[in-house]
Amino acid sequence: MKRNMAFISCVVFTITLAALVSVSAGRALMYPLPSSVPQAEKKPMQTFRAYNVAHRGSNGELPEETAPAYMRAIAEGADFIESDIQATKDGVLVCMHDVTLDATTDVADRKEFADRKTTYEVQWVNTTGWFVVDFTLKELKTLRAKQRFDFRDQQYNGKFPPITFEEFISIALDAKRTVGIYPEIKNPVFVNKHVKWSDGKKLEDRFVETLQKFGYKGQYLSKDWLKQPCFIQSFAPSSLVYISNQTDLPKVFLIDDVTIRTEDTNQTYNEITSDSYFNYIKDYVMAIGPWKDTVVPPEDNYLEKSTDLIAKAHALGMQVHPYTYRNENSFLHFNFHQDPYVEYDYWINRRGVDGLFTDFTGSLHRYQEWTSSSEKQLLQKIASMVSSRDRS
Structure with missing residues (x-):
């Protein structure tokens, strides 16, 4: 039955995707409003296993942070869809x-925007390009997404525009089952420097206001949270502390390579993962989201000895949601023999993580389904029945 339902979901997604591609040719895409399916009738999220977080949607298959990428991730079984939230020149929150x-x-390739190319300092480094903060929403919507990696499927390049934070939320709420959102307050220091709101508020304020507008509230696993699950994440710990009095939604502190400095505190992540800092930040966050190579550093593409990052976080009552898991050989360490399922097994069963950010939602969902307790019990029951029949 599960396989049949998965097949039907994929067929529905394929038809929907074809419609989106067709409509996009006319430059008039429409995205769903919040679902008409009563919340009480939606299948609840499973919270007993590590969360399947669709990193920028199912971006291993479709251009990242687009509506089809998120719709695909939902069809493939994502628990959460993840997005990075910035602001346009005119103050609209967008997924990028x-x-x-x-x-x-x-x-x-857009000649009308050639003069927008510029250089800004971003996280201590001079960066040249076309910046989100220099485009209005109307201008941004004329652009079309493309696949980031040239070794991934390029057939959907030029088909889909960027989407807003509100459109992203609407896609999650339109799902026929409970699907959580996992938005990131992205580069808040940079965005707040270049985007000004007339009422003096900033990115963090607008971010929380948008979540509240759509009914997101409640502490982790509360009744309200289970109805509309949401994790708020950021690499900027000061942003997470700032919004702590605005929302009780669970917050996740992202951690990069230990040598990199945070945008807001100018501390390295080595300093910021110290015992003293963890003892401070645990009062504001319920999880950390570390780069997986920070947890278990590799050498010559082989994993070395694990750090104590997971154990330290768990000891303080924080969950651990590492990033990013990708199926391609270029991203798989040699220990996993070019098999992403072996990597999932290592991180879930040997390292004990509580969630994973993946570019390939379907792969992680298949692993979840075939290794969950209920599936194991079913397989054991079938094996027992077969064995009993053979003995009779």
Whole structure:
């Protein structure tokens, strides 16, 4: 039955995707409003296993942070869809990972925007390109997304525009089952420097206001949270502390390579993962989201000895949601023998993580389904029945 339902979901997604591609040719895409399916009738999220977080949507298959990428992730079984939230020149919150548009849109081919290319300092480094903060929403919507990596499927390049934070939320709420959102307050220091709101508020304020507008509230696993699950994440710990009095939604502190400095505190992540800092930040966040190579450093593409990052976080009552898991050989360490399922097994069963950010939602969901307790019990029951029949 599960396989049949998965097949039907994929067929429905394929038809929907075809419609989106067709409509996009006319430059008039429409995205769903919040679902008409009563919340009480939606299948609840499973919270007993590590969360399947669709990193920028199912971006291993479709251009990242686009409506089809998120719809695909939902069809493939994602628990959460993840997005990076920035602001346009006119103050609209949009889904875009990079502060520049170069790597994921066709902006470089658009002559009307040639004069927008500029250089800004971003996280202590001078960066040149076309920046999200220099485009109005109307201008941004004329751009079309492209696949970031040239070794991935390029057939959907030029088909889909960027989407707003509200459109992203609407896609999650339109799902026929409970699907959580996992938005990131992205580069808040940079965005707040270049985008000004007339009422004096800033990115963090607008971010929380948008979540509240759509009914997102409640502490982790509360009744309200289970109805509309949401994790708020950021690499900027001061942003997470700032919004702590505005929302009780669970917050996740992202951690990069230990040598990199945070945008807001100018501390390295080595300093910021110290015992003293963890004892401070645990009062504001319920999880950390570390780069997986920070947790278990590799040498010559082989994993070395694990750090104590997971154990330290768990000891303080924080979950651990590492990033990013990708199926391609170029991203898989040699220990996993070019098999992403072996990597999932290592991180879930040997390292004990509580969630994973993946570019390939379907792969992680298949692993989840075939290794969950209920599936194991079913397989054991079938094996027992077969064995009993053979003995009779």
